Amino acid sequence: MNPVAVTLGLTGLAALHVGPAATWLPVVRRALPRLAGIGATDHVALTFDDGPDPRSTPLFLDELERIGCRATFFVLGELLERHPDLGRRIVAGGHEMAVHGWRHHNALLTRPGRAAAEIGAAADLVTAVTGVRPTWYRPPYGVLSAETLIAARGSRLRPVLWTAWGRDWTESATPASVLAALAPGLRGGATLLLHDSDHTSAPGAWRSALGALPEIVGLCRSARLSIGPLRDHRVDRPLIRQFGEPAGSGRT
Numbered sequence: 001m002n003p004v005a006v007t008l009g010l011t012g013l014a015a016l017h018v019g020p021a022a023t024w025l026p027v028v029r030r031a032l033p034r035l036a037g038i039g040a041t042d043h044v045a046l047t048f049d050d051g052p053d054p055r056s057t058p059l060f061l062d063e064l065e066r067i068g069c070r071a072t073f074f075v076l077g078e079l080l081e082r083h084p085d086l087g088r089r090i091v092a093g094g095h096e097m098a099v100h101g102w103r104h105h106n107a108l109l110t111r112p113g114r115a116a117a118e119i120g121a122a123a124d125l126v127t128a129v130t131g132v133r134p135t136w137y138r139p140p141y142g143v144l145s146a147e148t149l150i151a152a153r154g155s156r157l158r159p160v161l162w163t164a165w166g167r168d169w170t171e172s173a174t175p176a177s178v179l180a181a182l183a184p185g186l187r188g189g190a191t192l193l194l195h196d197s198d199h200t201s202a203p204g205a206w207r208s209a210l211g212a213l214p215e216i217v218g219l220c221r222s223a224r225l226s227i228g229p230l231r232d233h234r235v236d237r238p239l240i241r242q243f244g245e246p247a248g249s250g251r252t
């Protein structure tokens, strides 16, 4: 994924049209910390987008099992429909499954009604495959529209973005580059975005995220931070001052 723009079409709020992610994420943090996924100060949320993919997701599940860590997987309906056994394996491993959409579309570039229908279908599919109703929705490219927000609410999904990413989707990404990209945002309360699939990334780019996982988890634990899924992130707490960072100063 390569987010280039975000519209927060929130009813009752002025729409925020903002450009590069480095600019808009601090804006989101300041105005809407719950949407950014800022959680408890002693916890880091680990999230993966764009799966499930039988070529890569099982390797992430194996590695997470090896290091004793759980995560939230934002899946695409079209992939989960093709690989329901893999979806069940994600949940059987103690991980949380969440909705990324049906196809990886930018909600602002699809015809009216389509994104909403796809969110509902994906939520229903996650429920049917896993037996667990999903809690979270993260839109492709981080693009939220009024339609997708209303659809998410109708499916009882909470929109959540991220506070730090590994830039693991590029052809040149390596475990070291992923760590370097995440490092400034690796702190209590963070929601980390990685990808367990190259569905929308450079072929094989997921290897960079996979290779970085042990050190990401190790860094959190050595800082006495627990790391796990969004369900343990306590996003509901009053959090706005937790990062202690002036808006606009971060690069995540």
Ligand SMILES: [Zn+2]
Pocket: 001, 049, 050, 100, 104, 140, 141, 200
């Ligand atoms: Zn994505």
